[in-house]
Amino acid sequence: MADIVTFGETMLRLSPPRGERLERTRELDARTGGAESNVAVAASRLGCDAAWVSKLPDSPLGRRIVSELRSHGVQTDIAWDDSEDARLGTYYLEHGGEPRGTDVIYDRTDASVTTATPDELPATALDGAEFFYTSGITPALSSTLAKTTDALLRAAGRAGVTTAFDLNYRSKLWTPEEAKTGYESLFPHIDVLVAAERDAATCLGRDGDPVEVANGLLHDFDFETVVLTRGENGSLAVHEGEVFEQAVYDADTFDAIGTGDAFVGGYLAERVAGGDVPDALAYGAATASLKRTVDGDLAVVTPAEVERVVAEQGGGISR
Numbered sequence: 001m002a003d004i005v006t007f008g009e010t011m012l013r014l015s016p017p018r019g020e021r022l023e024r025t026r027e028l029d030a031r032t033g034g035a036e037s038n039v040a041v042a043a044s045r046l047g048c049d050a051a052w053v054s055k056l057p058d059s060p061l062g063r064r065i066v067s068e069l070r071s072h073g074v075q076t077d078i079a080w081d082d083s084e085d086a087r088l089g090t091y092y093l094e095h096g097g098e099p100r101g102t103d104v105i106y107d108r109t110d111a112s113v114t115t116a117t118p119d120e121l122p123a124t125a126l127d128g129a130e131f132f133y134t135s136g137i138t139p140a141l142s143s144t145l146a147k148t149t150d151a152l153l154r155a156a157g158r159a160g161v162t163t164a165f166d167l168n169y170r171s172k173l174w175t176p177e178e179a180k181t182g183y184e185s186l187f188p189h190i191d192v193l194v195a196a197e198r199d200a201a202t203c204l205g206r207d208g209d210p211v212e213v214a215n216g217l218l219h220d221f222d223f224e225t226v227v228l229t230r231g232e233n234g235s236l237a238v239h240e241g242e243v244f245e246q247a248v249y250d251a252d253t254f255d256a257i258g259t260g261d262a263f264v265g266g267y268l269a270e271r272v273a274g275g276d277v278p279d280a281l282a283y284g285a286a287t288a289s290l291k292r293t294v295d296g297d298l299a300v301v302t303p304a305e306v307e308r309v310v311a312e313q314g315g316g317i318s319r
Contacts, residue, residue, distance in 0.1 A: 001128035002051035002075055003272045004043050005161075007121075007152055008036030008138040009113040010054060010065050011089040011106075013297060022094050022105070032068045033091065033297030035135045035168055038258050042265025042287055042299040044073040046306060048272050051075035053125050055116035057086035062112075072298065077122040081112035088112065093257065102257075106172060114142035118151040131192075131268050132156035135166040136199075139182050140173035146182060153189035162224075164192040166264055169199040179203040187221040194227045194264055214238040225277065229263060235285060239277045246281035249289035249313045255296065262291035262299035266306065282310045 013033040016025030037052045044050040052069055056062035058080040065088070066076045089108030096102050126132060132152065139146035156163050165186065169179055180203050187193075195217070201207035206216060210233075214226040218238050225239040234247040266287025270280040286309035291299040 002049045002125075003129065004040065004048050004050045004131045004133060004268055005053060005125055005129045005156075006036035006040045006051070006133045007053045007149070008034055008134050009089060009108070009111065009141060010034030010037040010052070010056075010069070011091050011108060011111075012061060012065070013091055013093055015093045015095065018095050022092055022103075028092075030064075031296040031298075032065050033258065035137050035166065035261050036133065037065075037069055037074070038261035038297050038299070039133055039265040039268070040074045041069065041072045042262045042291075042301070043269040043272070045299065045301055046266060046269035046283070046287070046303050048269045049075070051077055051125065051129075053077045053121055055079040055081055055113045055120070057088050057112045058082040059086065059088070061088040062086075072300075077125045079116060079120040079122075081115070083112075085110070086112045095255075108141070111141075113145070115144055116148055117144065118148055118155070121148075121152075126152075126156055126159050126161055129156070129159075129161045130272055131164055132161045133164040133166075133264070133268065135168035136179065136183060137168050137170055137173065139186065140170060140179070150186060150189070153186060157189050162191045163189060164194065164264070164268060165190045166194040166260070167196065167199040167203065168260070169196070169203050176203045180205075184221075187223075190221075191224045192227065193217060193221070193223045193225070194229065194267075196260065197228055197230045197233075200228065210236055211238070211243055214243070227267065227281070229260060235263070235281055237277050237281055242277075244278045244281055246278070246285050249285050249309050251289035251292040253292040255294065256292055258297035258299065259288045259291050261297070262301075263288040265299060286310050286313075 014028040040050040089111035092105040139149040263284040267284035270283035
């Protein structure tokens with residue numbers, strides 16, 4: 001049994017050495033990356049029993065994903081694809097400073113996970129869980145995954161598991177109009193909504209005062225909690241009639257990829273540990289700041305590091 005169960009795609013991330021271009025490199029660094037497994041790793045490293053559910057090719061690449069996630073203490077419940085066309089999605093990340101910027105190239109079409117159905121996933125995966133988490137990336141990957149995401153959220157609700165969902169909008173996967181339709185079809189089955197301020201504006205047409213945006217989402221869709229992440233302006237949450245705000249913790253950024261997932265992992269881990277919403281916002285912010293100092297998608301952090309950041313830089317405010 002796991003405290004937190006996540007469901008989604010994990011890819012192989014391939015990167016040239018810093019300062020080299022993909023078109024010229026002779027080396028590629030291989031790591032794993034995926035929103036839901038990133039959350040599971042962060043939560044696991046902070047003391048939670050975390051599980052990741054997905055579908056992978058029955059191949060060395062699929063087994064590599066499982067091996068790396070398990071090395072961080074994450075339980076893996078996998079539907080193995082042994083078909084001839086089974087494949088793992090990959091993405092290429094080329095780090096670059098300004099004015100070039102960092103470039104991401106995806107190669108994930110027809111990955112095995114896009115065919116995952118509820119019947120082939122472990123039936124007992126949600127047993128005893130406190131949270132079930134997935135993100136808006138997953139239903140955007142295929143019509144099959146959209147149906148599977150819906151089914152798993154419904155199953156979690158029937159089992160009394162609190163459901164958490166991050167909009168995680170990706171313009172390379174669907175348009176804002178398609179995302180809005182997809183998100184809102186799932187909202188009745190979601191308890192905790194996490195939304196980047198920019199995604200709420202782009203896809204849901206919710207912009208303006210962040211407190212009003214969060215309150216509007218909470219009341220219009222009957223969420224228990226809405227967490228709005230605001231980049232350098234920190235985060236805020238609306239829960240049980242109160243508004244809680246949290247600043248960003250200072251960090252020297254080495255690799256920003258996975259920062260939002262680290263925030264969610266830290267937030268959920270603290271909620272599982274019995275922390276209240278403001279404590280969870282602080283732990284999420286601290287985990288995110290530490291992630292920025294680590295290469296790769298994963299928040300390779302410790303509870304002591306997170307607690308030190310919170311103690312040294314303080315918590316948030318409520319009103």
